Amino acid sequence: MKTLISGGTVVNSTGPIAADVLVEDEIIIAVTTSGSSLSVSWGEGADRVIDATGLLVLPGGIDGHTHMEMPFGGTQSADTFETGTRAAAFGGTTTIIDFAIQSKGSTLREGFERWSSKAQGNCFIDYGFHMIMSDVTDSSLKEMDALVSEGISSFKLFMAYPGVFYSTDGDILRAMQQAASNGAMIMMHAENGIAIDVLVAQALARGESDPRYHGATRPAVLEAEATHRAIQLARVANSPLYIVHLSATEALGEVVTARDKGQNVFAETCPQYLFLAEDEMARPGFEGAKFVCSPPLRPESYQRELWRGLRTDDLSIVSTDHCPFCFKEQKELGVGDFSKIPNGLPGVEHRMDLIYQGVNRGEISLARWVDVTSTAPARMFGLFPKKGVLAPGADADIVIYDPSDTRTISAKEHHMNVDYSAYEGLPVTGQVKIVLSRGSIIVENGCFVGRPGAGRFLHRGLNAFLE
Ligand code: URP
Ligand code: ZN
Ligand code: ZN
Numbered sequence: 001m002k003t004l005i006s007g008g009t010v011v012n013s014t015g016p017i018a019a020d021v022l023v024e025d026e027i028i029i030a031v032t033t034s035g036s037s038l039s040v041s042w043g044e045g046a047d048r049v050i051d052a053t054g055l056l057v058l059p060g061g062i063d064g065h066t067h068m069e070m071p072f073g074g075t076q077s078a079d080t081f082e083t084g085t086r087a088a089a090f091g092g093t094t095t096i097i098d099f100a101i102q103s104k105g106s107t108l109r110e111g112f113e114r115w116s117s118k119a120q121g122n123c124f125i126d127y128g129f130h131m132i133m134s135d136v137t138d139s140s141l142k143e144m145d146a147l148v149s150e151g152i153s154s155f156k157l158f159m160a161y162p163g164v165f166y167s168t169d170g171d172i173l174r175a176m177q178q179a180a181s182n183g184a185m186i187m188m189h190a191e192n193g194i195a196i197d198v199l200v201a202q203a204l205a206r207g208e209s210d211p212r213y214h215g216a217t218r219p220a221v222l223e224a225e226a227t228h229r230a231i232q233l234a235r236v237a238n239s240p241l242y243i244v245h246l247s248a249t250e251a252l253g254e255v256v257t258a259r260d261k262g263q264n265v266f267a268e269t270c271p272q273y274l275f276l277a278e279d280e281m282a283r284p285g286f287e288g289a290k291f292v293c294s295p296p297l298r299p300e301s302y303q304r305e306l307w308r309g310l311r312t313d314d315l316s317i318v319s320t321d322h323c324p325f326c327f328k329e330q331k332e333l334g335v336g337d338f339s340k341i342p343n344g345l346p347g348v349e350h351r352m353d354l355i356y357q358g359v360n361r362g363e364i365s366l367a368r369w370v371d372v373t374s375t376a377p378a379r380m381f382g383l384f385p386k387k388g389v390l391a392p393g394a395d396a397d398i399v400i401y402d403p404s405d406t407r408t409i410s411a412k413e414h415h416m417n418v419d420y421s422a423y424e425g426l427p428v429t430g431q432v433k434i435v436l437s438r439g440s441i442i443v444e445n446g447c448f449v450g451r452p453g454a455g456r457f458l459h460r461g462l463n464a465f466l467e
Helices: 037-044 081-090 108-119 138-149 169-182 193-205 212-216 220-237 249-260 271-275 278-282 287-291 301-312 351-360 366-380
Strands: 002-012 015-024 027-033 048-051 056-059 061-066 093-101 126-132 154-158 185-189 241-243 265-269 398-408 427-437 440-444
Touching: 002 037, 002 366, 002 398, 015 037, 015 056, 015 366, 027 037, 056 366, 061 081, 061 351, 061 366, 081 093, 081 427, 081 440, 093 108, 093 366, 093 427, 108 126, 108 138, 138 169, 154 169, 169 185, 169 220, 185 220, 193 212, 193 220, 212 278, 220 241, 220 249, 249 265, 249 301, 265 301, 271 301, 271 351, 278 287, 301 366, 351 366, 351 398, 351 427
Parallel strands: 002 048, 002 056, 061 093, 093 126, 126 154, 154 185, 185 241, 241 265
Antiparallel strands: 002 015, 015 027, 056 398, 398 427, 427 440
């Protein structure tokens, strides 16, 4: 099957060029000057020619932080691997890396197998796994080595959620030492959960039970403190560190300091911290629960600093932390007690469009948009150069994007399996037109033509920033 994508502006993380993309079966064969003799002859023999005149042609988005079918707070995140990967594809994301969970008392392998059985045969796009380590023991540390060789090359630990996912500093240090020896990346949920639990209990005792107290009891300083501590532990272990879902300027400052000293510390932020502010949690009635996630939304003034961090590469990646819970019946579990609201926001469908608004507003360049949403995640999580770039030999995961189409985000139109949108009513300019996953069209002009089970498990390598 030969495909020619002609006349578009190809945008890699190196910048935009006028070029044609030649695809054979699942793989990109060439990216060549528009109208070159190679592309003309390829077009003559092609089974399919896609006219991308006036459109952008990008490597498919890679969302390195999702939670499909994740048990949390007595319920489960509302998107399955089927609904979640379909929604992701609509938004121009062609790879997700989801978090498999090791439950306390179980092995890492049991977690990996449980998540594999949920995902296998159900994903519309390619997928990989990070592993959440909830139980750091001699045997789970040994298991890390085996999983790295099976393509699970990153492990998330939590400084938050005592009694659930929480790890002590000693556990964290041991996991980091293991990562230093096997090449894995330690990902950190950096919030001081022990101190937060004290503040939560005190707030509830005062009768402060509304959603806005979720934010008030998770102050930015406790994110910064945990970020600082994680960085120092990684320094002692001599391991790289990746801070997930960074929300606070104060935490960003810790990352900047470490990076300026030459430490291999990386961080991601998420669209919710770039577009939504803490006052959302104080909406009337229980509406604020729609915006409860951890770390919480921050003051609006923080957004400017996060965009700056993306420009300067102190923030390497934008992932969604997609963890959707319906307002009805799921978020409502926390009526009368904010600490029982399941934490997380939906977002996998809108990441590419939202971050493109940063291009429209002059916050980041086109090239940087592609970098933070595709190329950097591919390099960070061992998928480059099969993913994250339009170049010969890469998988033909391709998004054809109309930079000038406008619309308004609404739950009425989204494809995520959740009854609200955190971005309801937000106007966006820019829209996915066509999505190819390994050479097959899966989205075309708003219609979905993908096949469940077409998505493959990705055996990931090691972080390419450290090579
Ligand atoms: O609120 C959040 N972030 N929910 C998902 C779980 C996590 O900590 O990433
Ligand atoms: Zn987390
Ligand atoms: Zn998460």
